[in-house]
Amino acid sequence: MTDLEQKEEDVKEPEVSPVEEGREIGAWERLLGCTWRTPLGFLGVTLTTVSITLIVLGLIAHLSGLISNHYFAIFIFLFLPGMMMLGLGLIPLAYYFRQKKWFKDSLLNVEHLKIDLADKHHRKGIILFLVLSVINVTVLVLVAYEGYHFTDSSYFCGVVCHEVMDPEYTAYQRSPHAKVPCVSCHIGPGADWYVRAKLSGLRQVKAVIDGEFSRPIPAPVEHLRPARDTCESCHWPEKFHGKRVKEFISYTNNNQTDPNVQEVALRIGGRNPVTNDFEGIHWHVSRDIKVEYQPLDEKRTKIGTVKVTRPGGITEEYALNDEPAEEGVSQEWRTMDCIDCHNRPTHVYDDLERVVDFGLHSQKLNPEIKGIREDSIAILQIEYTSRDEATEKIVGDLLERMAKRHGADFVAEHQKELVISGSYLLEVYLNNVWPKMKVTWGTYRQHLGHQNADEGYGCFRCHDDEHKTKFGKIIRQDCNMCHDEPQ
Ligand code: HEC
Ligand code: HEC
Ligand code: HEC
Ligand code: HEC
Ligand code: HEC
Incomplete structure (x- = not known):
């Protein structure tokens, strides 16, 4: 005997009188009527009724826009339906235990459990059951629909x-x-x-x-869906064409006012109208080409053999001289897709120096103040214990460093500009550093170019003049294959 049944035993058995108000009470009514009087059944009925009432009220409040709090939405769409399902599940369970017991005590046999549509009470019972089920199902469908949208937002x-x-x-x-x-x-x-x-x-x-x-x-995301199914619903390689000019602006600590401007015209790629071949940077993901590779480490910053399949099934393998794969790295071929270059299409973190240079260029950091580039870089690298601590201290830290460099009078005189500069540093810090999540400068780098090639990021993972076919053909690093030769 289970604990549950034991407990039920203790509950006072309801009177099973065969006659009530002059008519006979059927086995069904006795069975169902008593079910909710057991602790388990009572819990089930109460849970269901309370949750469904709250859900209906909550849905009205949510759909009418009366309450738009998101924790409220979690409560209605996740917690309450869970409770409701639990309640609904408990009712048949209670019924089951009750029935089993009655069979055992011979209060009931299968003969009694006929549904007789000619019987008014049975008809009423079935209608009640159907009505309640329709209400329950409607509420659950509504909640599931709204909840589906909510959990996808x-x-x-x-x-x-x-x-x-x-x-x-x-x-x-x-x-x-x-x-x-x-x-x-x-x-x-x-x-x-x-x-x-x-x-x-x-x-x-x-x-x-x-x-x-x-x-x-960790990045790369282990089981990210192939980009062909996701990115390509909005961007498709066949539509690329021409060049994209990008300007890279940088300063040095000694020269904060005259920018070094580097312009590169990137050969984005596209179909050559004369030859109909797909050329340029997006060649790797064009329709008739397949580029596959075997990463040598989890982060895919080291790339081993690269295999190219061209139209007609012709393949070429570019191998790297006997560099072994790190232990535990799967040697399955990965088909190159958008993410192998655009690994940061939306989770874009800044590069520390670039963002300070951008500040100087946009005058958010006053370039006339000597030493501000060096101090800004140093401050952004301080390991504050939390974002709150950084918020409290960054502006003050800049003033302090400036006072050391130029004296307290200078700081008093330029207070306003320095506070603006400090606020820029704080904004940039808050966009990029999360001490609790161990996310800081350089945690997530992008593969688009070759600025961080020495750390294994970018195009030069393959375009290193070292990946070779058996015939000595290499994956080239000619500057003007990817962009116009920079000045
Ligand atoms: C434009 C497409 C795109 C959108 C929109 C997008 N992500 Fe991502 N996300 C990516 C890609 C691509 C990666 C994989 C980076 C890698 O594997 O190196 C990624 C990685 C991540 C990671 C792993 C950590 C990291 O930074 O690599 C998390 C967590 C994440 N995304 C959460 C989110 C959340 C939350 C949202 C919505 C607020 C979101 N993403 C919206 C494309 C997207
Ligand atoms: C739902 C549609 C949608 C999806 C899915 C999508 N993008 Fe985009 N993407 C956009 C829009 C819209 C823009 C902005 C265009 C603009 O600003 O001119 C954009 C811009 C871009 C840009 C140009 C950014 C720049 O610097 O100007 C890149 C690169 C890009 N997407 C890559 C990706 C990659 C990679 C994925 C898949 C991980 C992806 N996108 C998925 C809609 C989408
Ligand atoms: C071999 C690396 C590589 C692959 C693979 C790649 N891209 Fe690009 N993509 C680039 C580079 C480099 C640029 C230009 C640099 C930039 O915009 O910062 C670019 C630019 C873009 C742009 C902006 C184009 C414009 O005209 O401004 C979009 C959108 C884009 N890529 C989407 C995609 C999508 C979608 C895929 C996958 C089907 C993809 N890319 C695959 C390297 C790649
Ligand atoms: C996984 C390895 C790999 C990575 C990463 C990679 N490439 Fe390539 N790329 C290749 C291979 C292989 C070829 C074909 C070489 C050949 O046929 O000579 C190629 C060819 C090219 C071509 C010439 C296409 C043509 O017109 O025939 C361009 C341009 C190019 N890559 C740009 C880039 C850029 C830009 C990046 C970084 C954003 C990049 N590649 C990253 C493997 C890679
Ligand atoms: C495999 C393709 C490829 C090759 C080969 C290549 N680059 Fe680039 N380069 C890029 C891409 C892509 C970017 C743009 C990065 C971005 O959008 O952030 C870039 C950006 C640059 C920049 C501006 C960014 C910076 O770091 O200041 C310079 C300068 C540059 N390349 C110089 C060169 C030189 C010099 C060579 C020849 C040794 C070369 N590149 C070879 C793909 C290539």
Whole structure:
């Protein structure tokens, strides 16, 4: 006998009188009528009734815009339906225990459990059951529909796991994709990826509750959906054409006023109208080409053999001289896609020096103040213990350093400009550093060019003049293959 049954035993058995108000009470009525009087059944009925009432009220408040608090939405769309389902599950369970017991005590046999539509009471009971079921199902469908949209919103992804997703959400909000929902890139269309994402989402929620997630969250994302299914619903390689000119502006500590301007015209790529070949940077992802590679480390910063399949199935393999793969790195071929270059299309973190130079260029850091470049870089590198501490101290730290350099009078005289400069540094810090998540300058670097080639980022992972075919053909590093020769 289970504990539950034991407990039921203690409850006073309701009178099983065969006659009430002059008519006979059927086995069904006795069975159902008593079920909710057991502790388990009572709990089930109460849970269901209370949750469904709150859900209906909550839905009205939510849909009418009366309450738009997101924690409220979590309560209505996740917590209450869970309680309601639990309640609904308890009722048949209670019924089951009750029935089993009655069979055992021979109060009931299968003969009694006939449904007789000619019986008025049975008809009433069935109608009541159907009406209640319709109400329950309607409420659940409504909640599931609203909940589906809610759990797919960028807000849910970015804010509900606040501490964990804060870096990604912040970077995302100031990127070109700020209006593209997280799920367009992370899940994409189709039911199977949706289900996979929700399942892994459940695991992640558990990890967050247990506090057992990695800090920082590792990139590359292990099971990111191939970009062909996601990015290409908005950008498709066949439409690329021409060049894109980018300007890179930099200063030095000794020269904060005359920028060094480097212009590069990038050969974005596209179909050559004469030969109909796809050329240029997006050649790697053009329709008739497949580039695959074997990474030598988890972060894909070292690339081993590269395999190119051209139209007609002709393949070429470029191998690197006997560099071994790190232990535990899967040697499966990875098909190169958008993410192998655009690994930061939306979670864009700044480069420390570049962002200080941008400050000087936009006059947010006053370039007339000597030493401000050097001091700014030093301040942004201080390891504050928290974002709150940085918020408290950064402006003061700049004033202090400036006072050391130029004296207190200078600081008093230029107080206003220095505070503006300090505020810029704080803003930049808050966009890029999360001490709790161990996210700081350089944690997440991008692969687009070759500024961080020495750390294994960018095009030169393959374009290093060292990956060779058996015939000695190399993946080249000619400057003007990718862009016009810089001045
Ligand atoms: C434009 C497409 C796009 C959108 C929109 C997008 N992401 Fe990402 N996200 C990516 C890509 C691509 C990566 C993989 C980077 C890698 O593998 O190196 C990534 C990586 C991540 C990571 C792993 C850590 C990291 O920075 O690499 C997290 C966490 C994440 N995204 C969360 C979010 C959240 C939350 C949102 C919505 C607020 C969002 N993403 C919106 C494309 C996107
Ligand atoms: C839902 C549509 C959508 C999806 C999905 C999407 N993008 Fe975009 N992407 C945009 C829009 C809109 C812009 C902004 C265009 C503009 O500002 O001119 C953009 C801009 C860009 C840019 C140019 C940024 C710049 O510096 O100007 C790149 C690169 C890019 N996307 C790459 C990607 C990659 C890689 C993915 C997949 C991980 C992706 N996008 C997924 C809509 C999308
Ligand atoms: C071999 C590396 C590489 C691959 C693979 C790649 N891109 Fe690019 N893409 C670049 C570079 C480099 C640029 C130009 C630099 C920049 O915009 O900062 C660029 C520019 C872009 C732009 C802006 C174009 C413009 O005209 O301004 C978009 C949009 C884009 N890529 C989307 C994609 C998508 C979508 C994919 C996958 C189908 C993809 N890229 C694959 C390297 C790549
Ligand atoms: C995974 C390795 C790999 C990476 C990373 C890579 N490439 Fe390539 N790239 C190749 C291979 C292989 C070829 C073909 C070489 C050949 O045919 O001579 C190629 C060819 C090219 C070509 C010539 C295409 C044509 O017109 O035929 C350009 C341009 C190019 N890459 C630009 C880039 C840029 C820009 C980046 C970084 C944003 C980059 N590549 C990153 C492997 C790579
Ligand atoms: C495989 C393609 C490729 C090759 C080869 C290449 N570059 Fe670049 N380079 C790029 C891309 C892509 C960018 C743009 C990066 C970005 O958008 O942030 C760039 C940016 C630059 C910049 C401006 C950024 C900076 O660091 O100041 C300079 C300068 C530059 N390249 C010089 C060269 C020189 C010199 C060579 C020849 C030794 C060369 N590049 C070869 C792809 C290439």
